Amino acid sequence: MAGFTIPFFSAARYLSRNVSLFMPSASAAFCLLPPLALNATTASRNSSSLRAMITSFVGERKSVDLAAKGCRGFRLRIVVLRFSRGRITAMPVANLPLHIAAKYSLDHRRFIARNPKLAEPTAYCPCCGSSFKEWRPVFGRGRKAECHVCHSFERHRHIWLTIDADRDFFSKGSKLLHFAPEPFFKNVFGQNPNLDYFDCDLAKERATYQVDITAIPFGDEKFDRVICSHVLEHVPDDRKGMSEMFRVLKPGGIAYVMVPSEVRAATYEDPAINTPELRLKHYGQATHVRIYSRDDFVARLQECGFVVEVQFPRRKYGEEMCKDFLLGDNIYICSKPDY
Numbered sequence: 205m206a207g208f209t210i211p212f213f214s215a216a217r218y219l220s221r222n223v224s225l226f227m228p229s230a231s232a233a234f235c236l237l238p239p240l241a242l243n244a245t246t247a248s249r250n251s252s253s254l255r256a257m258i259t260s261f262v263g264e265r266k267s268v269d270l271a272a273k274g275c276r277g278f279r280l281r282i283v284v285l286r287f288s289r290g291r292i293t294a295m296p297v298a299n300l301p302l303h304i305a306a307k308y309s310l311d312h313r314r315f316i317a318r319n320p321k322l323a324e325p326t327a328y329c330p331c332c333g334s335s336f337k338e339w340r341p342v343f344g345r346g347r348k349a350e351c352h353v354c355h356s357f358e359r360h361r362h363i364w365l366t367i368d369a370d371r372d373f374f375s376k377g378s379k380l381l382h383f384a385p386e387p388f389f390k391n392v393f394g395q396n397p398n399l400d401y402f403d404c405d406l407a408k409e410r411a412t413y414q415v416d417i418t419a420i421p422f423g424d425e426k427f428d429r430v431i432c433s434h435v436l437e438h439v440p441d442d443r444k445g446m447s448e449m450f451r452v453l454k455p456g457g458i459a460y461v462m463v464p465s466e467v468r469a470a471t472y473e474d475p476a477i478n479t480p481e482l483r484l485k486h487y488g489q490a491t492h493v494r495i496y497s498r499d500d501f502v503a504r505l506q507e508c509g510f511v512v513e514v515q516f517p518r519r520k521y522g523e524e525m526c527k528d529f530l531l532g533d534n535i536y537i538c539s540k541p542d543y
């Protein structure tokens with residue numbers, strides 16, 4: 205059982221060949237079908253007919269709207285989640301600027317040409333649309349989890365699917381504050397003309413803005429979205445960082461926060477653990493300053509005013525998608541109430 209990614213013309217062929225499968229009478233066959241990751245280029249000549257086909261097949265209005273929104277020069281991507289009662293439920297994976305999509309597509313072809321043994325598709329990257337037989341070992345020796353083409357890890361793929369399903373994320377003029385930006389996201393967000401993108405890091409060479417999360421140099425209620433992944437476990441005054449994120453978000457805005465966290469009674473932190481050696485010994489990494497308890501992390505975010513939803517990849521996307529896309533880490537979806 206596996207998902208697969210297919211290019212535009214194959215997608216059109218796939219859909220037209222399988223139209224009969226979408227009839228209710230064929231519903232028994234649906235459970236045998238793999239989830240379909242569909243890449244369609246809206247700038248293509250046949251885009252309107254393909255889009256019409258897709259929109260007639262998807263069951264959720266959210267998807268239909270996004271499909272209609274797919275503007276020229278952007279790649280419209282839809283991940284089909286379910287086939288049931290004769291309809292596809294699709295999740296839009298939208299707005300990859302066309303030139304970036306084209307680059308990843310070329311990089312993928314080159315990679316497979318160099319590594320023909322990895323051509324069989326059993327691992328699928330929703331970020332760049334690549335597929336291969338297995339993931340790359342992290343840092344060349346660790347667990348096999350890295351995309352060969354865009355270099356995403358489990359947590360990046362999870363957050364990418366999530367923000368792509370957030371229909372307001374890529375709205376025109378949307379202001380995005382991003383801490384410790386990963387190269388893939390920096391590339392994609394930075395070149396998206398819809399986004400007003402502020403990439404921040406403590407280290408000047410890693411981002412446009414040199415920013416300390418505990419003293420964010422921007423005004424109140426400026427941003428629509430914040431992404432803060434694997435940052436707070438390095439920050440001594442993490443509560444200040446959380447309240448700063450709350451302050452700069454607009455009411456109704458969302459912060460997507462990720463940290464390594466465990467199911468444990470209390471967060472493990474001790475100011476006496478204050479050298480890289482001690483931190484490595486106690487927290488498992490020389491730059492971490494604590495190990496979060498999941499419940500306590502949620503409580504800290506709530507203390508700052510956030511409404512928190514913890515999204516578990518397996519619960520959200522199911523075993524099969526988690527296996528195909530290799531998704532990992534919980535996302536703490538933190539909303540600033542709109543009242």
Ligand SMILES: [Zn+2]
Pocket residue numbers: 329330331332333334351352353354355356
């Ligand atoms: Zn990738």
